[in-house]
Amino acid sequence: xxxxxxxxxxxxxxxxxxxxxxxxxxxxxxxxxxxxxxxxxxxxxxxxxxxxxxxxxxxxxxxxxxxxxxxxxxxxxxxxxxxxxxxxxxxxxxxxxxxxxxxx
Ligand code: HEC
Numbered sequence: 806x807x808x809x810x811x812x813x814x815x816x817x818x819x820x821x822x823x824x825x826x827x828x829x830x831x832x833x834x835x836x837x838x839x840x841x842x843x844x845x846x847x848x849x850x851x852x853x854x855x856x857x858x859x860x861x862x863x864x865x866x867x868x869x870x871x872x873x874x875x876x877x878x879x880x881x882x883x884x885x886x887x888x889x890x891x892x893x894x895x896x897x898x899x900x901x902x903x904x905x906x907x908x909x
Contacts, residue, residue: 848902863903870895
């Protein structure tokens with residue numbers, strides 16, 4: 806390995822190690838940004854056709870996402886969205902919207 810390659814490896818590993826977000830957190834942030842685009846940052850939806858998540862109980866929200874995912878509840882958008890989520894995403898996102906709604 807020449808000096809430049811060593812330097813390259815050093816810089817690359819530094820960039821990777823010092824990245825403040827893990828891949829998992831990045832994935833979670835991407836998902837949350839998607840939800841927020843439709844449902845609003847605090848779950849208060851800016852669109853009359855999209856329901857507010859604000860003030861809704863986390864257990865209720867979790868059940869809806871599981872129902873969308875399983876096909877028990879169907880919606881052209883939410884069925885697709887819910888299929889992207891694993892159990893951990895569902896519990897983190899519903900907790901987020903539950904807590905975001907009590908911030909103000
Ligand atoms: C493209 C817009 C869009 C995106 C993105 C989106 N949603 Fe939705 N969401 C909707 C619409 C529209 C409905 C209403 C569906 C229906 O009529 O059954 C809904 C319904 C819901 C419901 C059920 C609410 C209730 O009162 O029963 C939950 C929970 C929910 N979304 C959570 C999420 C989460 C979490 C994400 C991100 C992973 C997300 N949504 C992303 C548009 C969106």
